Amino acid sequence: MSEIQHLQPSMSADFDSRNLDWYIDRIVQSLVFIAGISAIIFIIGIFVFITMEGFGFLLEDFTFREFFLSPFWEPSDEDAPEYGILALVAGTASVTGLAMVVAIPFSLGAAIFIGEFATGKLRESLKVLVELLAAIPSVVWGFIGLSIMNPLIIDLFDVPVGLNVLNAGIILGLMAAPIMTSIAEDALKAVPDRYREAAEALGATRWQVIFKTVLPAAKNGLLGAVLLGVGRGFGETMAVLMATGHAVNIPSSLFDPVRALTATIAAELGETAVGSPHYQALFTIGIFLFIITFLINLSADLIVRGIRKG
Amino acid sequence: MRKISYAISVAASSLFIAFTAQAADRTVIQNKGSDTLVNVAQAWAEAYGGVDANVAVAVSGGGSGTGIAAMINGTVDIANASRQMKNKELKLAKSKGQDPIEHVVGYDALAVFIHQDNPADTLDYDQLKSVFGRGGKATKWSDLGLKVPGCKGDEIVVVSRQNNSGTYAYFKKEVLGKKGKYRQGTLDMHGSKDVVDLVEKTPCAIGYSGLAYATDHIKMACIMKDGGDCVTPSVETASDRSYPIARPLFMYTNGEPQGAIKTYLDWVKSDEGQCILLEKGYAPVRGVSCN
Numbered sequence A: 001m002s003e004i005q006h007l008q009p010s011m012s013a014d015f016d017s018r019n020l021d022w023y024i025d026r027i028v029q030s031l032v033f034i035a036g037i038s039a040i041i042f043i044i045g046i047f048v049f050i051t052m053e054g055f056g057f058l059l060e061d062f063t064f065r066e067f068f069l070s071p072f073w074e075p076s077d078e079d080a081p082e083y084g085i086l087a088l089v090a091g092t093a094s095v096t097g098l099a100m101v102v103a104i105p106f107s108l109g110a111a112i113f114i115g116e117f118a119t120g121k122l123r124e125s126l127k128v129l130v131e132l133l134a135a136i137p138s139v140v141w142g143f144i145g146l147s148i149m150n151p152l153i154i155d156l157f158d159v160p161v162g163l164n165v166l167n168a169g170i171i172l173g174l175m176a177a178p179i180m181t182s183i184a185e186d187a188l189k190a191v192p193d194r195y196r197e198a199a200e201a202l203g204a205t206r207w208q209v210i211f212k213t214v215l216p217a218a219k220n221g222l223l224g225a226v227l228l229g230v231g232r233g234f235g236e237t238m239a240v241l242m243a244t245g246h247a248v249n250i251p252s253s254l255f256d257p258v259r260a261l262t263a264t265i266a267a268e269l270g271e272t273a274v275g276s277p278h279y280q281a282l283f284t285i286g287i288f289l290f291i292i293t294f295l296i297n298l299s300a301d302l303i304v305r306g307i308r309k310g
Numbered sequence B: 001m002r003k004i005s006y007a008i009s010v011a012a013s014s015l016f017i018a019f020t021a022q023a024a025d026r027t028v029i030q031n032k033g034s035d036t037l038v039n040v041a042q043a044w045a046e047a048y049g050g051v052d053a054n055v056a057v058a059v060s061g062g063g064s065g066t067g068i069a070a071m072i073n074g075t076v077d078i079a080n081a082s083r084q085m086k087n088k089e090l091k092l093a094k095s096k097g098q099d100p101i102e103h104v105v106g107y108d109a110l111a112v113f114i115h116q117d118n119p120a121d122t123l124d125y126d127q128l129k130s131v132f133g134r135g136g137k138a139t140k141w142s143d144l145g146l147k148v149p150g151c152k153g154d155e156i157v158v159v160s161r162q163n164n165s166g167t168y169a170y171f172k173k174e175v176l177g178k179k180g181k182y183r184q185g186t187l188d189m190h191g192s193k194d195v196v197d198l199v200e201k202t203p204c205a206i207g208y209s210g211l212a213y214a215t216d217h218i219k220m221a222c223i224m225k226d227g228g229d230c231v232t233p234s235v236e237t238a239s240d241r242s243y244p245i246a247r248p249l250f251m252y253t254n255g256e257p258q259g260a261i262k263t264y265l266d267w268v269k270s271d272e273g274q275c276i277l278l279e280k281g282y283a284p285v286r287g288v289s290c291n
Helices: A002-015 A020-059 A064-069 A086-117 A120-134 A138-157 A165-189 A193-201 A206-217 A219-235 A238-243 A261-271 A277-309 B002-024 B038-051 B064-073 B087-095 B125-132 B166-176 B192-201 B235-239 B259-269 B271-279
Strands: B027-033 B055-062 B078-081 B100-115 B122-124 B157-161 B187-189 B205-210 B218-220 B222-224 B246-254
Touching: A020 A277, A064 A086, A086 A120, A086 A165, A086 A206, A086 A219, A086 A261, A120 A165, A138 A165, A138 A238, A165 A219, A165 A238, A193 A206, A206 A219, A219 A261, A219 A277, A238 A261, A261 A277, B027 B038, B027 B064, B027 B259, B038 B055, B038 B259, B038 B271, B055 B064, B055 B259, B064 B078, B064 B087, B064 B246, B078 B259, B100 B166, B100 B192, B100 B235, B100 B259, B100 B271, B122 B125, B125 B157, B125 B166, B125 B222, B157 B166, B157 B192, B166 B205, B166 B246, B187 B192, B192 B205, B192 B218, B246 B259, B259 B271
Parallel strands: B027 B055, B027 B078, B122 B222, B157 B187, B157 B205
Antiparallel strands: B078 B246, B100 B205, B100 B218, B100 B246
């Protein structure tokens, strides 16, 4: 921006002819500017919108104690509606936690292989495949959870229903792994080759080079990758809606069905009366989710930027 | 998907009816509301074209809430609802100068579904409360004195509906009582068919849904209320009101119906109208003989 503003006066002074090209130039400039800041406008617009929709609930029916500490979610009850999201938060957290347990070894291993071992064609095709995996729509993952994982879990573990924390956690872990792999691989690549060369010159084996030199140097980038995966897990909706079993429940084992915050909004918003306390409570969950994902993504970004500069 | 294509066809046909009606200078009755009732209402509207060519009925869905909201705002002649208007809604309507009058046009029996292999034949309200209700004691089939083959863990898998469904609200009010609430950890399915599908496949499961969704591979419990005889859900037991978990289906008019609206409602409640309802899988308000 500053560069453009800086150039302009001298340009018009030199040529001093406002022909068609000059106008086109100005129009394109402002269009590019608008496109450039559109992300900021949208983010602010969305935040203002969900806050406005949820505001009535925050003023009237909302109590901090009930909202965050009660496990009972029964907002459609006529006489005594209950707006506790504790069980929903526990559902989202348990599924995301398990997803990270699944995704971290997978994505770290894949990133190390692609970044440090694979070469030439193998490396290129692996990178393309990982990106392809990231592009699979979440409803397809949900479908896999529902129709493949569900009977598999029932058979393997002898439980009555296979839609539970385990199912959704594995699905979500597989969904988050490709993005985490890409970012982790970037982080490994950002480690200068002279580190590796120095370690090898000291007689380190390949494993020692990676474990003692490359991984510690890429620590922040890897942490950023994990945090982005967590953000993905919190925000994912369709797959968890289909694979969790959709039961308001604080899980006590891997085989308990749960319900996620996002899935609750998706399942209930369509059929609530606009402006009702139930509708506003769902938007309040939206505000909560927005803040959480914003904080996770922001800290991931700051951590990743931190290493690039340092 | 079916809901969407329904909405489109209903919208298209009501648009068509509205157009032709204007052209021929006919009376148009605006009819809106419940998705449970929408296919019956549509069939009624179509058949009524052959009864009185000067009256056209424009039907659209959108849910009971939508229909009731339109009645409150005075934009429909007849609102369809699978639940009764709440006191709050009645007050709001009165304050806007409307006077909603309730007409029962049919019944929808909610069956309690269990797996085919489940040995339970009868279930009473206390047992249902202890299975479905918050604080209920029955979490294992053995708590009800049953041993279900194929259900190794013995635990009861309780299948329910999402909390804004009319079925969810009616079952809660009827079985769990006015102050009753569902237990934690029920699997909340998004449609009646999903409930039936899950219970069909899961020996440990119990769930509820409209009778119209029953299949040959599922068992319906015979229901006992207040120590009376047990009653099996069917169209007959729903229409003679002997089956306890049957919800009335309503049509609301603004004030006592008059003119074309009265004639239409009378026809809906006549044998001809009630036979159309029966054909769609719901129970008539009284015994009718259909051919």
